[in-house]
Amino acid sequence: MSDAAKPLLRPAAVLVPLLVLCALPLYLESYWLRIGLFSMAAAIGAVGLTLLSGTAGQLSMGHSFFLAVGAYGYVYFSGDPGPGLPPVIAMVLAVLLAGAAGGVFSPVAGRVKGMYLGIATLALVFIGHHLMLTMDGVTGGFNGRSVPPMEIGGLVLDAGQDDLTVLGVPFGAEERLWYFGLALLAFTWFTARGLLRGRPGRALVALRDSETAASVMGVPVARYRSSAFVVSSMYAGLAGVLLALSFRRVVPDYFGLVLSIDYLAMIVIGGLGSVAGAVAGAFFVTALPLVMAKYADQLPLVAAPGSPDGSLGPTEASRYLYGAAIVVILLWAPDGLSGLARRLRPRSRPQPSAPPPDTGLAEPVSTSAVPVATVKEHTP
Amino acid sequence: MTGLLDTLLAGLALGAVYALVALGFVIIFKASHVMNFAHGSLLLLGGYLTAVLHDDLGFAGALAVGVLATAALAGVIDRVLLQRLPQDPKAAHVATIVTIGIDILLVTDLARRIGGDLLSLGDPWGDEVRTLGPVTVADSRLAAIAVSALVIGVVFALFRYSRWGLSLRCAAEDTEAAALQGIRLGRTRMLAWCLAGALAALAAVFLAAFPATGLERTTGQIALKAFPAAILGGLASPVGALAGSLVIGLTEAFVITYQSDLHVLGDGLSDVAPYVVMVLVLLVRPNGLFGAKGAARV
Numbered sequence: 001m002s003d004a005a006k007p008l009l010r011p012a013a014v015l016v017p018l019l020v021l022c023a024l025p026l027y028l029e030s031y032w033l034r035i036g037l038f039s040m041a042a043a044i045g046a047v048g049l050t051l052l053s054g055t056a057g058q059l060s061m062g063h064s065f066f067l068a069v070g071a072y073g074y075v076y077f078s079g080d081p082g083p084g085l086p087p088v089i090a091m092v093l094a095v096l097l098a099g100a101a102g103g104v105f106s107p108v109a110g111r112v113k114g115m116y117l118g119i120a121t122l123a124l125v126f127i128g129h130h131l132m133l134t135m136d137g138v139t140g141g142f143n144g145r146s147v148p149p150m151e152i153g154g155l156v157l158d159a160g161q162d163d164l165t166v167l168g169v170p171f172g173a174e175e176r177l178w179y180f181g182l183a184l185l186a187f188t189w190f191t192a193r194g195l196l197r198g199r200p201g202r203a204l205v206a207l208r209d210s211e212t213a214a215s216v217m218g219v220p221v222a223r224y225r226s227s228a229f230v231v232s233s234m235y236a237g238l239a240g241v242l243l244a245l246s247f248r249r250v251v252p253d254y255f256g257l258v259l260s261i262d263y264l265a266m267i268v269i270g271g272l273g274s275v276a277g278a279v280a281g282a283f284f285v286t287a288l289p290l291v292m293a294k295y296a297d298q299l300p301l302v303a304a305p306g307s308p309d310g311s312l313g314p315t316e317a318s319r320y321l322y323g324a325a326i327v328v329i330l331l332w333a334p335d336g337l338s339g340l341a342r343r344l345r346p347r348s349r350p351q352p353s354a355p356p357p358d359t360g361l362a363e364p365v366s367t368s369a370v371p372v373a374t375v376k377e378h379t380p
Numbered sequence: 381m382t383g384l385l386d387t388l389l390a391g392l393a394l395g396a397v398y399a400l401v402a403l404g405f406v407i408i409f410k411a412s413h414v415m416n417f418a419h420g421s422l423l424l425l426g427g428y429l430t431a432v433l434h435d436d437l438g439f440a441g442a443l444a445v446g447v448l449a450t451a452a453l454a455g456v457i458d459r460v461l462l463q464r465l466p467q468d469p470k471a472a473h474v475a476t477i478v479t480i481g482i483d484i485l486l487v488t489d490l491a492r493r494i495g496g497d498l499l500s501l502g503d504p505w506g507d508e509v510r511t512l513g514p515v516t517v518a519d520s521r522l523a524a525i526a527v528s529a530l531v532i533g534v535v536f537a538l539f540r541y542s543r544w545g546l547s548l549r550c551a552a553e554d555t556e557a558a559a560l561q562g563i564r565l566g567r568t569r570m571l572a573w574c575l576a577g578a579l580a581a582l583a584a585v586f587l588a589a590f591p592a593t594g595l596e597r598t599t600g601q602i603a604l605k606a607f608p609a610a611i612l613g614g615l616a617s618p619v620g621a622l623a624g625s626l627v628i629g630l631t632e633a634f635v636i637t638y639q640s641d642l643h644v645l646g647d648g649l650s651d652v653a654p655y656v657v658m659v660l661v662l663l664v665r666p667n668g669l670f671g672a673k674g675a676a677r678v
Contacts, residue, residue: 327478
């Protein structure tokens with residue numbers, strides 16, 4: 001690739017996928033759009049988690065709790081019982097609420113580190129589940145609550161009474177939510193990368209690589225640790241809102257430990273600390289079981305749902321595949337998909353600018369010198 | 381008063397079983413810096429093998445096979461899969477996630493085999509109850525306390541006196557120096573995993589015994605409660621795991637007994653209480669009760 005072609009390729013690399021993503025609702029069925037929506041929500045949450053785990057080096061198993069806070073916060077603020085605020089304001093409040101929940105936990109998050117924090121945050125999942133079942137005035141208890149649709153500038157993002165048709169394609173709930181989800185994902189993508197490349201990101205990387213060195217250089221350790229936790233829970237809250245909107249009903253059992261583990265798997269499969277990796281991991285982990293279920297009858301060895309006992313159902317088959325994928329991907333590429341992508345890229349360009357723009361700070365955990373150099377490369 | 385003693389004994393028995401599981405976590409963490417999320421499924425495997433084989437081999441034979449097979453599988457997981465990964469302690473989270481993948485595979489398979497059944501393990505205690513002075517206690521609980529105490533004693537003796545224990549402690553202290561002394565790190569690590577697997581399989585027996593009704597597909601999730609036990613004591617401290625397990629076991633037993641008085645806080649509080657206790661302890665001591673402070677050398 002010559003240097004002259006580079007400035008043109010950069011915007012093209014952003015615009016072409018964006019155009020494709022915007023055009024998808026015109027062609028895909030709503031089943032696929034729903035998979036896409038779930039994946040986008042997961043991607044937003046995974047980006048939040050990768051900020052915490054990949055950059056700050058803190059493991060969190062409590063992510064599903066913050067998703068739940070976001071989802072229930074939105075439902076409560078915009079619904080009845082609740083103040084019944086306009087949906088956009090309810091969304092902002094829900095995100096702030098998730099951040100506040102992270103802040104309440106920050107005395108723990110600021111002091112406890114690594115694996116310890118991972119298990120400590122496990123507590124949030126169980127306490128959260130308990131609260132969701134107990135506070136049934138707010139959460140609707142075991143049966144959950146239905147989610148009021150999003151409304152922006154008079155346009156309701158739901159299959160409402162108005163028949164909206166774009167280019168001959170009827171726009172139902174999924175199509176409308178798709179663009180909303182895309183906007184949220186884009187917002188997440190750019191803010192997260194901005195954070196990672198700016199001062200906070202560097203401080204967090206320094207903190208992850210050596211706590212002592214970072215604090216000697218003037219990074220307030222506990223404060224950065226807890227603010228990473230708060231920011232990560234705010235992204236989780238945003239993801240929770242989008243999830244709630246796509247599900248149209250929130251129930252406590254969804255926000256369990258399995259979900260937290262899924263998020264952890266997403267960011268590690270994607271490659272820790274990489275925004276693009278987190279998004280890729282989120283799509284992989286979220287879409288895989290749904291796609292498997294869709295094509296269950298065409299896969300060898302897999303029986304259709306409702307077959308007699310002992311046969312391999314689609315749910316189980318996708319669990320096997322999911323488990324095996326985690327093991328195989330990580331054995332093959334311990335730095336995840338983003339590390340793999342980096343290695344597979346042609347090595348024709350000069351070495352000093354080797355790390356591609358889309359990985360930013362996504363260096364593997366070991367070295368500290370390299371990512372800092374990378375940041376300098378890309379900072380104008 | 382009787383209620384109090386009953387609760388104490390129940391808590392002790394519960395804590396003894398948690399201790400078997402938590403000690404496994406600690407041994408694995410000490411040896412490989414990995415948090416083993418596949419522990420619950422190893423436990424389930426041990427229980428399942430015992431349940432399936434006890435008709436043919438008798439309880440003792442089936443248990444022996446279950447324990448050995450689980451230990452072997454744990455060793456294979458470490459040697460064949462995890463030891464291939466980069467061995468930097470900072471990259472231990474990758475291995476941790478790999479154990480999640482293994483757990484998903486194992487649990488899916490075992491759950492498919494067990495289905496909705498309740499498997500009896502054929503243990504000799506049955507639902508016998510005996511009266512000791514003022515309290516009535518199930519035989520299975522006494523057995524849990526006795527066997528755990530014995531086994532944990534043996535494990536501590538292994539740590540303290542065996543060559544393997546010495547190697548393990550050396551490697552945990554300074555991996556590089558240990559390797560330079562000729563300690564075979566790979567083998568030491570693998571044996572640690574085997575031991576942890578054996579302990580998990582043993583714990584399965586007591587988890588499925590009276591007053592529980594048998595082995596279910598969800599029995600492995602009990603390992604999740606041993607997490608707080610292990611963390612509470614300090615992840616790298618076997619003594620801590622023991623103390624943490626007792627704290628968690630007693631907490632749970634007391635919350636179950638006095639649940640009706642705590643009704644304001646909602647149902648099912650006994651499942652949440654261990655985690656609340658853990659968070660409170662971590663607030664005061666971020667490295668657990670027996671965790672090292674960790675001095676940094678520059």
